[in-house]
Amino acid sequence: MNLRKIVHGTWMAFCVFLLVSPALFFFIWMLSLSLKYEIDNGAYPPILIPERIAWKNYAGVFESNNFLLYFKNSIIVTGGATLLALMVGVPAGYGIARMRATKSAMVIMIARMTPGLSFLIPLFLLFQWLGLLGTLVPQILIHLVVTVPIVIWIMISYFETTPLELEEAAMIDGATRWQVFRNVALPIAKPGIVVAFILSVIFSWNNFVFGIVLASRETRTLPVAVYNMLSFEQVSWGPLAAAALIVTLPVLILTIVAQRQIIAGLTAGAVKGG
């Protein structure tokens, strides 16, 4: 009996390991690359744990590039795109959920499914005409294409699970439509808003296509900056991996910290709470 339990446990562990390994190895290898000198990176057989740790890769990222500027750019673009998306998306999601406006929801879904590149050319021309190129505004605005639908869709499904009686009770208590939203629907939807916020941050932070087209040298975001470290003559894997890890880190931390909230938010309404 005990042996069976051990065998079963080992088997489970193996299966889990097998499933997670692609993602895990990717990260471990990236970490390894970022800590190795160039000579070790090209070695055969490959070296996973180097004898000498190349901290200079990390130092180099901050020295050679204007990395802090790009970090700041990324925060402004992601922050702006997420906040605007929440301001637009939360009330929109509420309205669509309450009015059962499924057609509007579909239109938003289509906007999300359309390749970002098809928005880019007309918007590029528009921003050029408005003289906004060279600022961060175009990137913030175009990131809304990604963030607004995410927020709306998460909020629709969240608001659909919150009981209507609460809002009816508020209406009878003397609340106007806006007060019902502000004082009752919104506070109850806090877990949903957190999930929408996090997913919106992740998608916006990692976005590369819009940045590569719209960003100038001064307005690059982090993913674009990492891309620009690739040169034609030679790929220096160490600094590249270090930069990529630094870019991933904020999102990684955010995800780990908010993991429980995300799961709670995504499964909200599955079980009726007391």
Added chain:
Amino acid sequence: MASVTIRDVRKSFGAVDIIKGVSIDIQDGEFVILVGPSGCGKSTLLRMIAGLEDISGGEIRIGSRVVNNVPPKDRDIAMVFQNYALYPHMTVAQNMAFSLKLKRSPQGEIDERVARAAEILGLKPLLERFPRQLSGGQRQRVAMGRAIVRDPQVFLFDEPLSNLDAKLRVAMRAEIKALHQRLKTTTIYVTHDQIEAMTMADKIVVMHDGIVEQMGAPLELYDRPANLFVAGFIGSPAMNFIKGNVGSNGFKAESGQTFPLAAAPAASDGRPMVYGIRPEHIRLTDEGVPVEVVVIEPTGSETQIIVRPAGERDKPVADHSSAITCVLKDRIAARPGDVIRIAPDPKSIHLFDESGRRV
């Protein structure tokens, strides 16, 4: 406080008529219960009075004001919902104060009113708790507290006790009734439980299929039901119905047995009719109609017996068509299969014609 007048009110969802012309007069301070089976339109009617549903036709007045197009917030009503609908992110005190805050009442007045409501309902120790930290009965009380702090013209209750266990339900029933006697606010209360209706109401409105079947004082409905539906709905266990026709020496049932009648209605000879007798109006005697015992259910204070005309022993259990329920004060020694004799009290007979109307 105010009267509520409902005049020929209708409600349709698309082509489906939910409420088909209902008129009810509710006096100032009256406790009226809308009762009926699921889907009879009672909750819809209550929601129309609250302003949560549009009115397709007719008129609803609160006091002298027609409220058909008045939004819920301006109707000066308070409603207690079946699932309580307490705001989960607010404490008990905040829940109760919410409506007063919206009205921008001064803080002193809010505190005073919340304290008074908490006092009446015994909620003082719970004021700083959140709804999730309360039991079902406490939540129910907070929901009532939220209603009474506002001192509204009308209280609306939508099946407020159906989520509570049986014991608590009985206790809360008495509490709501006592509260009404204290506050004397006009109250409209919806339930599907006819015992709640009988015990609490000044006036019961029995609804079925979108119409009012009968309204009146509880005992009036019990003693003189206007039709078969009301007769079957009010009273527990339900009234026994026996099909047959009126003969010269009593009521001839389809099973061939003759049941006693006090006085045969005029010109009723030979017509098919329904003979109604409440289980508690049947006695055991030596000269009664012979029947066979199917089930005996002793509850301690009384004994409920289900019987069938003798000779119908092999009928399936689920076939209730000829079963008669008797409720006896005494404990009896009979067993299933025994033949006993029952005698309905002739003064307590109800006769209904073919269309189900009382004769």
